[in-house]
Amino acid sequence: MNAESVDWGRLQKALSVEAQRGFTDVVGSQYRFSEFIQISLKNSPANLVSADIRRWQTLAAEYGRYPELTLEQRQNLLGDTRRFLLDMERVCTTTRTAANSASKQYQVVEKTEPSPARSLSTPPLNSNRSSSQISLNQALSQVSGIGSRNADKLAKLGLYTVYDLLYNFPRDHIDYARQVNIKELEAGETVTIIGTVKRCDCFSSPRNKKLTILNIVLKDSTGQIKLCRFFAGRQSNRGWQEIQKRLYPTGAIVAASGLVKSSKYGLSLDNPQLEVLDESGTIESLNVGRVVPVYALTEGITADIVRKGVQSVIPHVGLLGDPLPDSLRSRYELIPLQEAVSQIHFPRDRDILEIARRRLVFDEFFYLQLGLLHRRQGLRETQTGAVLSGKGKVINQFYKLLPFKLTNAQQRVIAEILEDLQKPKPMNRLVQGDVGAGKTIVAVVAILAAIQAGYQAAFMAPTEVLAEQHYKKLVSWFNLLHLPVELLTGSTKAAKRKQILPQLETGELPVLVGTHALIQDPVNFHKLGLIVIDEQHRFGVGQRAKLQQKGEDPHVLTMTATPIPRTLALTLHGDLDVSQIDELPPGRQAIQTTIFSGKERTHAYDLIKREVVQGRQIYVVLPLVEESEKLDLKSAIEEYQRLQEVIFPEFKVGLLHGRMSSAEKEEAIGLFRDGHTQILVSTTVVEVGVDVPNASVMLIENAERFGLSQLHQLRGRVGRGADKSYCILMTHPKATADARQRLNVMEQSQDGFLIAEMDMRLRGPGEVMGMRQSGVPDFVLASLVEDKEILILARDAAEKVINKDPTLERWPVLKSELDKRYQKLLGGAILT
Ligand code: ADP
Numbered sequence: 001m002n003a004e005s006v007d008w009g010r011l012q013k014a015l016s017v018e019a020q021r022g023f024t025d026v027v028g029s030q031y032r033f034s035e036f037i038q039i040s041l042k043n044s045p046a047n048l049v050s051a052d053i054r055r056w057q058t059l060a061a062e063y064g065r066y067p068e069l070t071l072e073q074r075q076n077l078l079g080d081t082r083r084f085l086l087d088m089e090r091v092c093t094t095t096r097t098a099a100n101s102a103s104k105q106y107q108v109v110e111k112t113e114p115s116p117a118r119s120l121s122t123p124p125l126n127s128n129r130s131s132s133q134i135s136l137n138q139a140l141s142q143v144s145g146i147g148s149r150n151a152d153k154l155a156k157l158g159l160y161t162v163y164d165l166l167y168n169f170p171r172d173h174i175d176y177a178r179q180v181n182i183k184e185l186e187a188g189e190t191v192t193i194i195g196t197v198k199r200c201d202c203f204s205s206p207r208n209k210k211l212t213i214l215n216i217v218l219k220d221s222t223g224q225i226k227l228c229r230f231f232a233g234r235q236s237n238r239g240w241q242e243i244q245k246r247l248y249p250t251g252a253i254v255a256a257s258g259l260v261k262s263s264k265y266g267l268s269l270d271n272p273q274l275e276v277l278d279e280s281g282t283i284e285s286l287n288v289g290r291v292v293p294v295y296a297l298t299e300g301i302t303a304d305i306v307r308k309g310v311q312s313v314i315p316h317v318g319l320l321g322d323p324l325p326d327s328l329r330s331r332y333e334l335i336p337l338q339e340a341v342s343q344i345h346f347p348r349d350r351d352i353l354e355i356a357r358r359r360l361v362f363d364e365f366f367y368l369q370l371g372l373l374h375r376r377q378g379l380r381e382t383q384t385g386a387v388l389s390g391k392g393k394v395i396n397q398f399y400k401l402l403p404f405k406l407t408n409a410q411q412r413v414i415a416e417i418l419e420d421l422q423k424p425k426p427m428n429r430l431v432q433g434d435v436g437a438g439k440t441i442v443a444v445v446a447i448l449a450a451i452q453a454g455y456q457a458a459f460m461a462p463t464e465v466l467a468e469q470h471y472k473k474l475v476s477w478f479n480l481l482h483l484p485v486e487l488l489t490g491s492t493k494a495a496k497r498k499q500i501l502p503q504l505e506t507g508e509l510p511v512l513v514g515t516h517a518l519i520q521d522p523v524n525f526h527k528l529g530l531i532v533i534d535e536q537h538r539f540g541v542g543q544r545a546k547l548q549q550k551g552e553d554p555h556v557l558t559m560t561a562t563p564i565p566r567t568l569a570l571t572l573h574g575d576l577d578v579s580q581i582d583e584l585p586p587g588r589q590a591i592q593t594t595i596f597s598g599k600e601r602t603h604a605y606d607l608i609k610r611e612v613v614q615g616r617q618i619y620v621v622l623p624l625v626e627e628s629e630k631l632d633l634k635s636a637i638e639e640y641q642r643l644q645e646v647i648f649p650e651f652k653v654g655l656l657h658g659r660m661s662s663a664e665k666e667e668a669i670g671l672f673r674d675g676h677t678q679i680l681v682s683t684t685v686v687e688v689g690v691d692v693p694n695a696s697v698m699l700i701e702n703a704e705r706f707g708l709s710q711l712h713q714l715r716g717r718v719g720r721g722a723d724k725s726y727c728i729l730m731t732h733p734k735a736t737a738d739a740r741q742r743l744n745v746m747e748q749s750q751d752g753f754l755i756a757e758m759d760m761r762l763r764g765p766g767e768v769m770g771m772r773q774s775g776v777p778d779f780v781l782a783s784l785v786e787d788k789e790i791l792i793l794a795r796d797a798a799e800k801v802i803n804k805d806p807t808l809e810r811w812p813v814l815k816s817e818l819d820k821r822y823q824k825l826l827g828g829a830i831l832t
């Protein structure tokens with residue numbers, strides 16, 4: 001079956017008929033309702049992602065049991081099915097019509113996908129039954145005040161049930177307190193104006209008969225302004241237009257709120273929110289208070305439909321109950337859920353809106369933290385890890401080999417790791433440390449502890465360059481300790497693989513370093529006790545899990561050099577123990593960072609010459625032009641030639657880019673590492689982990705195109721030795737003032753955490769992680785930038801709950817709310 005042959009409309013129709021007939025498994029001319037759905041869902045459209053196909057199949061199977069389900073379960077199942085099908089329809093039609101936006105849609109779908117088990121296993125929500133028969137899962141068409149036509153419209157927004165609508169929080173509010181005189185308006189401001197209607201006209205657009213235009217001229221004591229609202233669709237008939245005109249008769253007092261636009265005809269408000277006020281100038285009853293909600297809308301659905309819909313379900317808000325125990329609520333000074341939900345929609349004033357928001361943001365963070373901690377607890381219950389002692393000859397020998405003393409931070413983190421390893425529960429620890437903090441050594445100590453205890457270790461890095469570098473370091477130490485170590489990457493020769501793999505299976509080979517190649521099928525360990533993953537954020541959760549499955553609950557040590565703000569760390573790694581290497585080895589000098597524009601290029605080259613003459617080495621990094629890899633390559637090669645032939649003919653310049661084979665890359669890096677080339681022109685492939693201590697200048701072209709965290713990473717390639725190092729941020733002459741200001745942060749700070757925090761403020765959490773599937777949860781209200789304090793409180797609360805009652809047995813209502821919300825928050829990204 002392909003997308004074309006799924007009759008979405010018919011499926012939805014069947015589902016809504018069943019809901020309207022009270023979930024009675026309606027008997028049709030050929031089939032019962034449940035049979036019809038089962039047959040219709042037999043084959044999923046061909047172009048779905050696997051998670052959706054699985055979901056599709058689970059749903060079909062659930063209808064096999066439909067006759068046995070309780071009313072509540074039937075309602076749940078129907079709601080889930082309708083939402084899911086709507087999403088799928090969107091995905092299928094977008095894939096066909098606009099291939100480029102399809103991937104976005106997939107993400108959306110994965111994120112909103114409810115857990116297959118949810119509809120059947122979730123106990124009914126705590127409900128203080130209101131006098132009417134309404135339940136949270138009630139179809140909106142059955143709620144008084146919402147007709148079936150409006151219910152159909154709301155369905156287009158994915159809103160089917162009372163619960164959906166209550167939790168459809170506004171994306172903004174109109175504040176009638178922000179009232180401005182017409183004379184004072186300025187383009188670009190969002191304002192509310194109140195005035196009397198001087199003229200109102202409503203007509204079909206002369207150019208597009210389907211478009212209806214409502215023009216109102218509004219005046220106050222200071223001036224007048226034109227408001228335009230546009231209506232697309234059926235409204236083009238005269239009768240409807242007459243009604244509109246009558247809504248805004250001359251002399252009526254109207255509040256209009258929206259963005260002020262400037263055009264050649266002067267200022268105007270386009271598609272403002274309009275409210276007719278009564279004669280005293282107060283707002284009509286629908287919009288309680290002076291702060292009015294603004295909802296996300298789609299075509300054909302007006303703000304009024306959603307607002308009226310919400311207004312109709314608010315009386316049932318009591319059904320939500322409050323899963324949060326009173327003790328927590330009072331401890332963290334939170335208002336009851338019911339009040340928060342009704343006030344977020346129709347706040348009495350700005351202050352209560354803030355208070356309501358605080359409660360709901362707390363909930364979003366709290367259930368995520370509770371889920372993460374609960375999961376960690378669950379894993380600890382069931383898993384047993386190898387007991388690896390940190391005391392032993394090999395580790396002591398290794399310490400003696402080191403030409404330097406470990407920093408205090410390194411010692412502390414090593415101690416934390418060794419303590420974990422000695423417990424019979426598998427370690428799950430993340431080591432965070434700025435570039436150059438010396439994480440590799442920490443990993444090596446853990447690896448040695450595993451070997452000492454007779455176990456094997458795997459060390460996985462995201463790029464071949466990095467894997468090779470780790471391998472080389474390990475070889476240099478392990479040779480002296482008489483321990484074999486091998487490297488396995490995509491470009492390992494077949495003969496070498498043939499030699500390595502059996503040694504791994506017999507246990508003869510204790511350590512294997514490599515890339516993703518480690519998680520492939522023929523790689524089998526004899527007794528894998530520890531896995532180390534460097535630059536862990538570059539791996540998906542699925543890849544990590546795959547490596548874990550190569551042993552029996554091995555200890556897991558993940559490392560990252562990308563400092564991330566604490567808020568992000570908590571949301572992404574809330575189920576891990578975190579160690580910080582918050583100290584650089586002694587003698588490191590601050591890297592002198594300077595922003596240069598095009599004109600100062602010669603200064604930069606002079607500096608480079610001086611440094612090379614003194615025996616130092618230089619990186620020149622070019623930005624990735626994402627649209628075209630070919631273009632990247634061309635610009636990298638051109639720059640390389642220009643530097644070699646025109647600027648630095650007396651030095652040897654090397655070239656490194658992503659399109660080279662691994663052998664070529666390794667050769668280019670090798671030549672640089674050994675000092676044969678003095679200047680290395682590179683694309684961003686050097687970003688992660690490359691360690692050449694003799695390099696002293698990092699010149700970054702078009703620095704304004706990089707994120708701050710990435711610049712910090714790149715800068716970390718220099719300053720690895722004891723001598724002074726430089727980072728030159730070359731900006732394009734056309735770089736905006738904003739961009740340059742952003743770069744100032746780099747001039748002023750070397751603190752990776754501070755830089756990451758700024759980066760997150762400027763670019764948002766997803767971008768900071770630099771990946772599409774970064775696993776940053778999809779919060780509705782909460783912001784990792786603005787709501788840090790609330791997150792810390794929520795974490796604290798979740799810890800208290802889990803410490804008291806690890807399995808949540810004593811808090812069944814909380815547990816069921818958690819089941820309901822947690823997976824939704826984590827979305828598809830984490831549940832690979
Ligand atoms: P990162 O944390 O970025 O992975 P590395 O482990 O690559 O850092 O270490 C960076 C450099 O610092 C390496 O050359 C390493 O040998 C050196 N180094 C590590 N620890 C110390 C220390 N305690 N004192 C001096 N140099 C150290």
Ligand code: MG
Binds near residue numbers: 439534689
């Ligand atoms: Mg490293």
